[in-house]
Amino acid sequence: MHDIRAIRDNPAAFDAALARRGAAAMSSQVLALDEARRARITAAETAQAEQNRASKDVGAAKASGDEAAFERLRALVAEKKAEVAAMQAEAKELDQQLTELLLTLPNSPLEEVPQGADESGNVERNRWGTPPALDFKPLEHFDIPAVKPGMDFATAAKLSGARFVVLKGAIARLHRALAQFMLDTHTGEHGLTEMITPVLVKDEAMYGTNQLPKFAEDSYRTTNGWWMIPTSEVTLTNTVAGDVLEEAQLPIRMTAHTLCFRSEAGSAGKDTAGMLRQHQFEKVEMVSITRPEDSLAEHERMTGCAETILQKLGLPYRVVVLCTGDMGFGATKTHDLEVWLPGQNTYREISSVSVCGDFQARRMNARFKPAGGGKPEFVHTLNGSGLAVGRCLIAVLENGQQADGSVDLPAVLHPYLGGKTRIDATGTLV
Numbered sequence: 224m225h226d227i228r229a230i231r232d233n234p235a236a237f238d239a240a241l242a243r244r245g246a247a248a249m250s251s252q253v254l255a256l257d258e259a260r261r262a263r264i265t266a267a268e269t270a271q272a273e274q275n276r277a278s279k280d281v282g283a284a285k286a287s288g289d290e291a292a293f294e295r296l297r298a299l300v301a302e303k304k305a306e307v308a309a310m311q312a313e314a315k316e317l318d319q320q321l322t323e324l325l326l327t328l329p330n331s332p333l334e335e336v337p338q339g340a341d342e343s344g345n346v347e348r349n350r351w352g353t354p355p356a357l358d359f360k361p362l363e364h365f366d367i368p369a370v371k372p373g374m375d376f377a378t379a380a381k382l383s384g385a386r387f388v389v390l391k392g393a394i395a396r397l398h399r400a401l402a403q404f405m406l407d408t409h410t411g412e413h414g415l416t417e418m419i420t421p422v423l424v425k426d427e428a429m430y431g432t433n434q435l436p437k438f439a440e441d442s443y444r445t446t447n448g449w450w451m452i453p454t455s456e457v458t459l460t461n462t463v464a465g466d467v468l469e470e471a472q473l474p475i476r477m478t479a480h481t482l483c484f485r486s487e488a489g490s491a492g493k494d495t496a497g498m499l500r501q502h503q504f505e506k507v508e509m510v511s512i513t514r515p516e517d518s519l520a521e522h523e524r525m526t527g528c529a530e531t532i533l534q535k536l537g538l539p540y541r542v543v544v545l546c547t548g549d550m551g552f553g554a555t556k557t558h559d560l561e562v563w564l565p566g567q568n569t570y571r572e573i574s575s576v577s578v579c580g581d582f583q584a585r586r587m588n589a590r591f592k593p594a595g596g597g598k599p600e601f602v603h604t605l606n607g608s609g610l611a612v613g614r615c616l617i618a619v620l621e622n623g624q625q626a627d628g629s630v631d632l633p634a635v636l637h638p639y640l641g642g643k644t645r646i647d648a649t650g651t652l653v
Contacts, residue, residue, distance in 0.1 A: 224325050224585040227257055240331035243338060243547045249328060256324065260317035267310035274303035326430070327437050329552045330582040336556050339546025345559070346546070351530065352539030354563045359626040363566030364617045365497040368628030370394060372650030374498065385495070386487065386502045393652040397619070397632070398505075400639035402480045402612045405507040405532055409609055413528045415478040415509060420458035422482050423449040428461040431587040432606075433553040443484050451484040456606040459510035463602065464587035468512075470594040473602065474521060475512040478609060480505065498613050499571070505612040511605040514591070515581065518603035519556075522578040525607045526558045529574045532610050536633045538618050539563040541570055555580045560610075562618040573614045576607030 230237045234250030241249060277299045284292040337346045364370055373394030379387035390398055409415040429435040429450050434442055434457065443451040452458060459477045468475075483506050494500035509528060513521045526542065533540045545557040554577035561570035581601035584590070590599040623630040628648035637644055643652040 224322075224582060225328060225331075226581075226585065227253070227321070227325070230254065231257065237331070241328065243332050243336075244329050244550070245340060245548055246329065249324075253321065253324060256317055256321040260314055260321060263310050263314035263317060267307050267314060270303050270306040270310060274300055274307060277303060323436070326433075326435075326586070330555050330579060332547045332550060332554075333556045336550065337544060337546045340548040342546075342549045344546030345543045345549055348542045348544055348558070350539070350541040351534060352537065352563070354539050355565060355622055357565060357624075357626075361565035361568075361621065361624060363497055363564075364620045366566070367620060367624050367630060368648045369624070369630045369646040369650055370620055376498075383502075386500065388498045388501065393646045393650055394616070394620075396640065396652065397636070397646070398612060398616050400636050401615050401619070402505060402507060403639055404535075404636060405609060405612070405615075406478065406480055408532060408535065409478045409507070409509065409528060412531070413476075415476045415528075418455075418459060418462075418477050418479040420455055420462075420479050420481065422452050422458075422484070424452055424457055424461070425449065427464070428457050431461045431464050432457045432583055433586065437552060441486055443486055452481065453485045454483050454506060454606075454608075455479040455481040455508040456510060459508060460512075460583060460604050460606065461587060463512055463589040466589055467599050468589075468591040468602065470514065470591050473512060473514050473591060474517060477510045478507060480507045480612075497617070499617060501613060507609050507612060509576075509607045509609040512589070513603050513605065515600065515603050518578050518580065518605060521603075521605055522556065522558070522576065525605055525609075526560075526576045529560050529576055529607055529609050532615075533560065533562060533573070535635045536615070536619060538615075538622055538633075540573070545575075551575065551577060553577070553579045553582050555582065558607075562614070564618060564621050565624070566621045571614070573618065574608035574610050577605065579604045579606070 230250055230253055234254060238248035238250045241247065277296050281293060281296045281300060284296055337344060339345065365374055373390060373392040375389040375391060379389045406417060410417050423445065426435060434453060442453050459479055463475070483504050485502060487500060487502060509525055511521050511525060540560055540562045543559050543561060545559055550557050557575055557577040559572050560574040562573040564571050580603050583604045584601040589602050591602050592599050619633060620630055623632055625631060630646045632640065632645055640652060645653055647653050
């Protein structure tokens with residue numbers, strides 16, 4: 224959420240930031256609500272002071288026996304009391320309107336973020352690895368003979384409908400191995416603390432990480448009011464909601480492997496084949512809570528953590544800086560990692576690593592006390608996939624496919640697979 228004081232101080236800069244994201248100027252509407260709210264607060268304070276003075280005079284009139292003055296002043300106290308209550312109610316309503324408006328406005332992009340209307344404006348930063356030179360026509364993951372016995376869309380559709388999958392046998396074990404490998408790397412090499420968090424959360428948690436109110440249709444809600452998390456960014460980030468941390472506690476670096484749920488509203492017709500875009504999937508998430516001056520360096524560090532996973536797996540990828548028109552709602556800067564998929568002959572997103580500045584911290588009221596003293600400051604929050612397990616599974620299968628229908632598996636996974644090194648064309652780990 225935006226700082227109302229910053230909007231008051233420089234409304235033109237606020238509108239310019241929104242314009243970079245393709246949004247309409249909003250400062251006049253925001254400030255009109257803010258001014259009306261503040262006016263009601265001032266009026267309530269004035270009426271309260273008048274009520275207090277009249278209350279004192281009531282006692283004096285009573286003591287002096289001036290019945291006429293007593294009745295007049297008592298009526299004035301009642302009038303001012305009603306006036307104060309009305310002004311306070313109006314101020315509360317205007318404050319709610321202002322908050323609801325600010326909650327719908329996206330974060331401001333950093334100056335260094337490239338300008339663009341959509342993904343065509345993204346800027347490639349670097350590549351790693353070389354796409355495999357296959358002497359046969361590569362297949363998409365769901366068509367590879369080694370994969371077919373372990374990736375069952377028909378049964379999943381019988382159970383749950385479209386965009387679900389049942390994994391079994393070698394493919395299920397490979398999926399589990401990938402998640403375990405990611406967690407071991409992040410905790411053992413990158414210094415992240417492993418967490419196990421709920422997948423059902425309250426409204427406040429979804430507001431805190433900006434899924435609500437704007438993106439309610441993208442998530443699932445239970446009949447008794449819980450939300451099913453779209454990513455453990457929601458739970459990990461909200462662990463500091465309402466807290467005032469000591470500066471010495473920062474940075475806080477966390478990771479979790481969870482189920483994630485997305486309704487994929489508005490994505491009809493996109494990536495419907497295979498398991499690239501599912502309603503239920505698994506992800507290993509990274510979240511950092513930092514001091515403001517450390518967040519950009521932390522963004523680079525987290526990007527490197529995600530890159531390390533892909534490098535250890537030997538998967539070719541590229542890193543792109545998202546433009547203003549393609550960034551997520553809460554991000555102030557985002558790096559996307561896109562892995563090479565031979566079956567599609569293109570790079571596809573496998574991780575987004577974003578720095579959100581104090582945008583989420585203001586929504587959560589998450590602050591820290593500077594070691595040198597002074598008022599508490601808002602923390603900065605960052606999140607990133609480290610990685611999306613299902614998409615990583617796809618990449619491993621497609622990049623490891625062989626002409627005979629088998630799949631060679633990355634050496635780093637062999638210890639997680641009981642020493643097995645490949646899936647043969649019948650779908651058996653060997």
